[in-house]
Amino acid sequence: MPSQKIETGHQDVVHDVSMDYYGKRLATASSDATIKIIGVSGSSHQHLATLTGHQGPVWQVAWAHPKFGSMLASCSYDGRVIIWKEGSKPDEWSQAHVFTEHKSSVNSIAWAPYELGLRLASGSSDGNISVFTARTDGGWDTTRIDQAHPVGVTSVSWAPALAPGAFVGSGQFYPVEKLVSGGCDNTVKVWKLYNGIWKMDCFPALQMHADWVRDVAWAPNLGLPKSTIASASQDGTVVIWTVAKEGEQWEGKVLNDFHSPVWRVSWSLTGNILAVADGNNNVTLWKEAVDGEWQQVTTVEP
Numbered sequence: 001m002p003s004q005k006i007e008t009g010h011q012d013v014v015h016d017v018s019m020d021y022y023g024k025r026l027a028t029a030s031s032d033a034t035i036k037i038i039g040v041s042g043s044s045h046q047h048l049a050t051l052t053g054h055q056g057p058v059w060q061v062a063w064a065h066p067k068f069g070s071m072l073a074s075c076s077y078d079g080r081v082i083i084w085k086e087g088s089k090p091d092e093w094s095q096a097h098v099f100t101e102h103k104s105s106v107n108s109i110a111w112a113p114y115e116l117g118l119r120l121a122s123g124s125s126d127g128n129i130s131v132f133t134a135r136t137d138g139g140w141d142t143t144r145i146d147q148a149h150p151v152g153v154t155s156v157s158w159a160p161a162l163a164p165g166a167f168v169g170s171g172q173f174y175p176v177e178k179l180v181s182g183g184c185d186n187t188v189k190v191w192k193l194y195n196g197i198w199k200m201d202c203f204p205a206l207q208m209h210a211d212w213v214r215d216v217a218w219a220p221n222l223g224l225p226k227s228t229i230a231s232a233s234q235d236g237t238v239v240i241w242t243v244a245k246e247g248e249q250w251e252g253k254v255l256n257d258f259h260s261p262v263w264r265v266s267w268s269l270t271g272n273i274l275a276v277a278d279g280n281n282n283v284t285l286w287k288e289a290v291d292g293e294w295q296q297v298t299t300v301e302p
Contacts, residue, residue, distance in 0.1 A: 002302075004043055005143055006026070006038060006045050008028045008030070008036050008038065009021070009050075010030035010031075010034065011032040011135065012031035014028050014029065014030050015030065015057065016030050016058075016059065016060045017029075017061075018060075018061045018062055018063055019040075019063075020063045020066075022066070024040060024041065025048070025117055025192050026045075027063065027074075028061070029058035029060055033052070033054045033055060033056060033057065033219065034050050034051060035050070035051040035061055035072070035084075036050055036057070036235070037049040037051070037093070038048070038189065038250075039147065048091055049090065049091045049092075051072075051074070051093050051142075052217060053082055053095055054080065054082065055076070055078040055080075056076050056077030056078035057076060057077045058104070059075055059107055060107075060109050061074045061158075062074075062109050062110060062111055063111075063217060064083065065246040069087065070086035071096065071118055071242075072084045073120055074094075075106035075107065075122055076105070076106060077105045077106075078105075078108060079100065079102045079103060079104055079105065080098055080100055080102075080289060081098070081099040081102075081120070082095055082097070082099075083096045083098075083120070086177035095198040098155055099132060100126035101122075101128075102126050102130065103124075103126045104124060104125040104126045106124045106125075107123055107125060107155070108122065108123040108153065108154060108155040108156045109122045109123075110158055111158075112131075112158045112161075112177075113160060113161035114157075114161075115161035115175045116158075116161055116175055116177060117133060117135035118133070119132065119133045119134070121156045121158065121179055122156065123148070123153030123154065123181055123183075124152070124153055124179055125152040127146075127147045127149055127150045127151065127152070127153065128144055128147065128148060129144065129153055129156060129179070129191070129198075130143075130144050130145075131143045131144070131145075131179075131191070131198070135185040145191055145199070146297045148181050148189060148191070149183025149184060149187065150185065151183065151184040151214065152183055152184040153182070153183050154182050154183055154184060154214055154215065155181065155214065155215045155216045156180070156181050157179070157180050157216050157229075158178070158179055158180075158218060159176050159179065159180070159218050159227065160176065160220050160221050160222075162175075162176070162221065163176050163246075163292075164221055164227050177193035178191065178194065178201060178218075179191045179198070180188060180218050181216060182231055183212070183213060184213075185205075186207065186210060186211060187205040187206060187207050187213065188205065188216055188229065188231045188241065189205045190206070190229075202250055206231075206250055206252060208237075208252045209235050209237065210229065211227070211235035212233060212234040213233050213234075214232045214233060214261065214263050215231070215262070215263065215264045216229060216230070217230045217231075217265045218231075219231065219271035219274075221271055221273035226242050226244050227243050228240060228242050229243065229250075230265040230267070231265070232262035232265045232276065233280060236257050236259050236261060236262060236278075237255070237256070237260055238255040238276055239253065239261070240251045240253050240288075241253075246258050249261055253294075255294045256276075256286070256294070258276070258279075258280070259277040260280045262276060262277070263276075263277050263278065263279065264276075264277040272288065273285055273296075273297065274286045275300070283297050283298075283299070284296050284298070284300070285297045285298050285299075
């Protein structure tokens with residue numbers, strides 16, 4: 001697929017890009033405190049809207065599942081999480097809800113799998129993770145993981161709603177409610193919702209990084225019998241964490257040392273290819289071989 005350059009029109013650094021479910025629109029987040037919505041079709045693109053409302057750099061943007069309509073969430077250095085809703089025209093966007101739970105920079109947001117309803121997690125420099133769940137009356141309920149990473153939460157990612165091995169078992173479907181988070185304490189933590197309260201689901205915390213964990217990503221598992229998480233760190237490494245069965249210990253394996261901070265990790269839809277963005281401005285794709293070793297498949301040319 002030939003690469004294509006898109007001029008965002010931002011006045012400052014772009015921190016995040018998110019493509020909607022159908023691959024028709026991009027949302028971009030920037031230090032200029034705005035979000036741009038860009039329509040993409042084939043090799044052409046057009047600017048659709050600029051969303052203003054944050055009062056500091058916007059770190060991340062995330063599209064909700066289309067089942068819930070055309071909605072976008074954003075988080076910012078200003079401590080706020082904003083949920084935006086599209087109106088009747090592509091350039092009409094309004095703030096459907098503003099969350100001011102956090103007392104400092106909100107560094108990461110992630111929508112839950114759609115099977116769990118309209119639910120959003122956010123991680124902040126105040127050390128807390130908040131989970132916002134939409135009610136049928138239009139309001140929102142909030143649960144919190146206080147001091148998830150006391151020095152600051154850098155990233156959050158949801159587990160797939162399908163339990164590992166679900167296709168092999170009895171066919172009973174109980175959605176999984178789990179999260180993974182990374183923080184400035186160099187650790188990765190897994191959380192599970194028990195009777196409305198979030199509790200840590202890995203003991204001890206997963207520790208193989210020697211510096212801040214910059215990003216975590218839980219792989220889609222399509223009902224396969226194991227869970228997989230990738231974590232990226234300031235220390236230059238990416239670690240692949242796996243657990244075979246509920247209640248067992250997670251095992252970590254270093255995918256590679258990139259010799260520069262690793263900023264983002266992202267899984268393909270089937271969960272078998274991992275994209276890694278590092279501080280040398282490289283994006284590389286990795287795949288697990290039959291023998292369990294991870295191999296670089298390709299480098300994405302900018």
